[in-house]
Amino acid sequence: MYSSSILSIKKFGWGFLTSSTWDPFSEVFGALPMIYGTLVSSLLGLIIAIPLGLGVAVFLSELAPSWLEKPLSFLTELLAGIPSVIYGLWGIFVLVPWLRDSVEPFLQNEFPNSPFFQGAPYGFGMLAAAIILSIMVLPIISSISRDVLKSVPNSQREAAYALGATKWEVTKIVLSYAKSGLLGAIILGLGRAIGETMAVTMVIGNRPQISTSLLAPGYTMASVLANEFTEATSDLYLNSLIELALVLFVITIIINIFARLLVWSTERKWKLSPM
């Protein structure tokens, strides 16, 4: 991949990562709007997905009776098995009209001066992408966190109960015991969100711009590739796209290695603990 993107690396250097012009006609390529769009949509998606995902994990591992736990875990895993293009389809025809007609006008009425809710409510945009991403990341965060929580030794819970703690206080102790494993689960979710292509491409609006408004269309690295790869006419254009894929690849590799190491290190901690 490096060798295939050599043309654009030579031409733009580090400017590729910091320039915000993406203009195929005059052959000037800067990836900043896409990097920005990728990070913002993924982080927003995570902000929605983290409390829900952890809530589900706590419910499954600490609260649910076993007859409920099995089918519920199966259903959340089913959510992970739906092809992303079907999420996108649902996003275009159900989520986007709903956002356009009810949610976004409501937000604009409630917060008329907030910089996050400016511009015409298209429906397509950052907000739609973030919501779709949060739905897609939820099953990953919840199923990995559930496994992590389940492997916390029971003596921890028993000790807390023995001190008269309420169920939530016990859960808090379990959560803090499993901290780094949970962080690993979240980061794996982030990795998935950053690389997600189809669903995001279909709802984000696909315009290479940087805007603070969540209602404005944006662009992500993965969706540029999906949209423009087959249309790339010149070598330089194609090389720039491949360099973009390289950037995406490096980012996700770093995130994944970091997350795996975290999950591994906590698992090893439990194996060594005298349980």
Add this chain to the structure above:
Amino acid sequence: MEIKSNVKNITFYRRKTTNIVMLSFSFLAALITLLPLIFIFYYTISKGIANLNVNFFTKLPTPVGESGGGMVNAIIGTLILIAIGGGIGIPVGIFTGTYLSEFGHNKFGFVVRFLTDVLSGIPSIVVGVVAYTLVVVPMKHFSAAAGGVALAILMIPTITRTTEEMIKLVPQSYREAGLALGIPKWKTTLLIVLKTAWKGIATGVLLGLSRAAGETAPLLFTALDNRFWSTNIFQPIASLTVYIYQYASAPYKDWNDQAWTAALVLILLISLLSLIFRIITRSKYKTTN
């Protein structure tokens, strides 16, 4: 005295309320998570069923405005792509998994295991770019084979990990018995260990295949798309997922409706795979009982 017990009461109730609030939040989170699942299934079935007829499974797509077209080429295309992907991915995945579990207790095995884990986290669109540079560029045109290679790369981590886990479950005494009878190690692995674990491995394979069936991103610039009937693996080929993407983004109402039907067919196809998966796992328990 009284004040003190009051304070005690307040903390007690505060703790009680926090307890109830947080636990109900957790319950609520579980409910909210299930909502999108219900929504997606509801819309896919209710909107997709309208166009689900014999034409859809027998006819080629028609130009915009003409009704009665089907997606038979895309259905066959998806099956061909899965077959190519499986043809490459299944053997590689199973052999890697076997290696890791039987011979991989060294530094090299550790590195391979770590790399497989990392490979499973690579975005599918990046895998598409890799397949593009590896297959499409040397061949100079898009082809079903390139799409199959991309799908194979996506399948390998799943199959490798399940194979490894399943083979680990085979009791050590089986291996020892084989070796004690003077059977060479490779034969023991192939004829005893793999044979014992094959049902578990098959579920891993099906899991990998059904994931691959739902992939779109890596096919966009490897298998591309084809409006016509094609089974030539060195030519571009249509697939259900790419059609869903194109038909959903198009501004024509009858195309949009067909996208929903294609989504329904895709879900049915994947459910069929996981049904086979369920039957295999069930018969496994029956034989052990």
